[in-house]
Amino acid sequence: MIEFTKEYIDHLKNIISQKDDAAARNALKELYPADIAELYKDLTLEEATYLYLLLDGDKGADVLMELDEEDRHKLLKHLPNEVIAQRFVDNMETDDAVDLMRELDEDTQEEILSHIKDVEQAGDIVDLLKYDEDTAGGLMGTEMIVVNENWSMPKCMEEMRKQAEDMDEIYYVYVVDDDERLRGVLPLKKMITNPSVSKIKHVMKKEPISVHESDSIEDVAQTIEKYDLVALPVVDSIGRLVGRITIDDVMDEIREQHEREYQLASGISQDVESSDKVWLQTAARLPWLLIGMLGGLSNSFILGGFEGTLTSNPKMALFIPLIGGTGGNVGIQSSAIIVQSLANNSLRSDKIVQQMLKEIVVALINASIISLIVFLFNFFLLGDKRITAAVSLSLFAVVMFASIFGTVVPMLLDKLKVDPALATGPFITITNDIIGMVIYMTICSILM
Structure with missing residues (x-):
């Protein structure tokens, strides 16, 4: 973890005061999103806003999600809804976008959704907002590689390349039938060792571990821990694949839950932090x-x-x-x-x-x-x-x-x-x- 010295902060503040965009971008280029979020504590709201608007879309979205909830709320209130939609939400995975939207009131949510360029993503966010945030449905994202069990391996590889273009991380390839019901998982080894198989249902791993969209976060965490998974598919009441949950999302939720329980056990009746009023x-x-x-x-x-x-x-x-x-x-x-x-x-x-x-x-x-x-x-x-x-x-x-x-x-x-x-x-x-x-x-x- 980087520790920012007073000299570094003073130098950065000087760059910001001079509105030197090139120098500011250069200062932030080598920093991880979590490090940039850490800088927030040493900057005024105006200074932080200036820096965040210089970041590219993907990095800006990551930085926003790394901020403490209170700091993020202050920054969002300081930015136009159109900027939030097109610079941040447009570049987020749906599960992160939904987490962000839950922090806003309904009027703001609607305005931000109206400014999102990707209509399909906006629709996914609306659908996910309907779930209870303490369930698998409220935690899942919709970005995943999905192939049909009747496809040949060459067709499967072609479709995977198209779907992977908009994804940052690929954990599993999920196999569904013609009715979108989850049927299996396609291991990477099978793709390499069976490059010309006629139908991937012959080489897929059947009966994959999954959770229901209404399952609690505790159930999701226990399933991931029990079977040593890094991602978990989510299905609806008739077995259709509707999303996936990654281990980092679960760990964030469990950490927050443990913090709440620790405070409750210590005699603190609601979630507070040292920075609260x-x-x-x-x-x-x-x-x-x-x-x-x-x-x-x-x-x-x-x-x-x-x-x-x-x-x-x-x-x-x-x-x-x-x-x-x-x-x-x-x-x-x-x-x-x-x-x-x-x-x-x-x-x-x-x-x-x-x-x-x-x-x-x-x-x-x-x-x-x-x-x-x-x-x-x-x-x-x-x-x-x-x-x-x-x-x-x-x-x-x-x-x-x-x-x-x-x-x-x-x-x-x-x-x-x-x-x-x-x-x-x-x-x-x-x-x-x-x-x-x-x-x-x-x-x-x-x-x-």
């Missing part, structure tokens, strides 16, 4: 902070209810952080394993009981070891048998509860169609703190 970051963080505050107040009321016990046995207060911290950590560990299993579909419905039994056994082992260590520590250092017994029993009970609770909650959220990542964050921690405190104070009251 203060009010937006506050709105994203505050809800769970308020819930955490209520959880803390609940713990205070619980402790207040056992004030007499604490007064007569002040050493009990020493172990309150231990009880709360252990319960929270155990709950997060258990929930994280289940959330991961749900995400990669390794936890099937017929394995739920087995998973619960396994978690109980693990919890018994962990609880026994932790409570035994604390028991020995307190027995030899405190010498108070009642507190020693109370703390050890409480830790055992808290670890058992937190393990089972952390296992059950993600499964329940998944059944209710709520993101189970919620169960790996403050929700588990706050709940385990409160329940753990009730368990600890109840056992202490009984034994004291």
